[in-house]
Structure formats: structure tokens, C-alpha cells
Amino acid sequence: MGKKRVGILTGGGDCPGLNAVIRGVTKTAINHYGMEVIGFHDGFQGLIEGRFTIISYEMASGILTQGGTILGTSNKANPFAHIQTINDKVQKVDVSDNCMELYEDLALEALICVGGDGTMSIAGGLAKKGANIVGVPKTIDKDIMETDITFGFDSARNTASLAIDQLHTTAQSHHRVMLVEVMGRNAGWLALESGIAGGGDVILIPEIPYDINEVIAFVRKRTRFGKRFSIVVVAEGARPLGGEQVYQKIVQDSPDPVRLGGISHIIANQIEDETDIECRVTIIGHLQRGGTPTPFDRLLATQFAVKAMEMVAGKQFNQMVAYKGAEMVPVPLEKVMNKQRLVPKNSPLIQVAKAVGTNLGAPMH
């Protein structure tokens, strides 16, 4: 009999730490369980199209510190709604049965799906069709339910904080208001945490719709007190009281088609018009998804990987590895699918930001 096999794929938007998971899974599978690892290319696209490779020990070596994913990823591929052109018409076709056939043909013990909420939802669908799934939570947005943290977040927070630090000096020199827009989709974790770490004067997150008059009054007050510059950290999903989020584009064939971005330009114009203080906007965008993972993310990704393999070996299927209270624990995929973990109104981080005098676009007390 041949070796037992486990499959792995990385789905959704990439982030630092994906390669650390691939390495951790492969090394643990080979060293500890004598198993072979099959890696699917470009997330669920590889499963749909039968594109995969055996990940050798050598392939998994030397990739711990590399950003991105050696397997590639896709945030469009979905076996339950695969885009196909049939008779010149673009249609969404359910090809999940074909994926299950490949899964059976390859005689996989389990499929490890590394991704965000979209990936977990698709993985949950395959679990219902009989696949043995183990999920690993990845995203710079930190918006996956049931886990305190996701890998990739710390690296992105680092990049965003660094950007805020760099903008401080030029803001001071020119006496300007500098707006820095960070990613995070509908969750404000990245803006809130990098904003606190970078000493942002104003932090605007989607969970607290902002009143532009509060922001303007705060900037004016800083000027009166001799602070002739301000740093405004804006989550891409921030929205004004009674208003809407700003869409940068709609990606039609994506399971989550909205791409947010650009709200900081609107805020900058409003501040400039009302205060006569010059404003500049920096949207750091995909810089937050690139580069080498921080040591924290490497450690977290490796812990997730080893736990995922332990769950495969222990047949703890259709669960996601979660990091809860400094422990790695399995949680049912059902609890994670189609949900978002947002910043709660009573988050201790919000209290911390307020305590140090940060304006959150709402009355201070």
C-alpha cells in the first residue's frame, strides 16, 4: 500500500505566512506521520481543473520567510459557482461533484483549506458532500469567527504602523493633515490596531460610522493647541453617519465582488474645505499583503500547520484550527461559515484609543 495522502490549498487573497503553513504541514506530514502532501495550484481553481503537485520536502524547505504562496491562490474560484462559457453564454456551473471525484481518485485522507471566510464557506460546502476538511484561518482582516487571531494580520499591522510612522514626519514638516487608508474590508481591526500603535490622532472604522463635523472640530482643536498636523487613519470600509461605503470596483466573477477603497479622498476634501489645512491621502493597499511574515506570524502559521496535521491524523474533520486564549483548538466549520468577526462596540481597544485621546469620528465620551 502507498503512503497516505493529505491535500492542501491556499484560497482567497494572499497574505504573509501562507508559505509558513505549507512548510509546516508538509514537514509535519512527512516527518511525523509518514504522509505525502498534494498541493493544489491557485486555490479551488486547481481542484476544479485537476492541477496539483506533490509537495516534496525540498519544495517546502527555505520558504518560511517568503511572502505569498508557492501554490498560488485565487479569490474567484468556487466549485459551487464555476464560471464557464457555454454556447457563448457566461454561466455559473456547480462543478463540486467533479472536485469530489478528484478528491476520491487521489485517495486523500483530508483536504487542508487555508483561507479566509470565503474559503471556509466553500470548504464547508465540500465537507457536506463528504470531503474531510481541516480549515486554517488566514487573513490580514482578522475577521474570521471563532479565532482570536488569523495569521497575516500581524504582518499587515506592522506594514500599516510603519506607514503611519513615516507619514508623521512629513505631516509635521508641512503642517498637513495626512490621511492613511488601510485595508480590512468590513472589519476595523487593522485600522484600529495599526492606528493605536502608530499614534493616529483620528481613527475611522466601519463599526463606528463617523460624523465628519466631529473629525473637523478635532483637527481644529489640535491646531488651537499648537499641534499643526494630524494623522487620520481610515479603514477602507469606513462610512459616514447615514451614508455608504465607497466602492473602488466590483469584481463580477468574485464570490465577494465588492472592492472597497477611496473614502479617504472624500474625507480629505471635506477637511481641507472646512479648515484650510492642506490634506494628503496615502492608500497603502496591497503593500499590506506583501513582504516577509513577521516572526509572530511565522510562529502562528507553524502552530496552525502542526495542529492541522494533528487534526488530520486524529480524524477531527470539518473543523477549523482556531487560536483561542493562547491555545490551538478545533472549532466546527459550521460556526465559521458565512460570518464576519467585527470590532464590538465595547471592545477594550476602543476604550484604549479613547483613553489616549484618539478621535473615533464620534463624540469623545
Ligand code: F6P
Ligand atoms: O481580504 C483581504 C483583502 O486584502 C481586503 O482587506 C481587501 O479589501 C481585499 O482583500 C482586496 O482584494 P483584492 O486583492 O481582490 O483587491
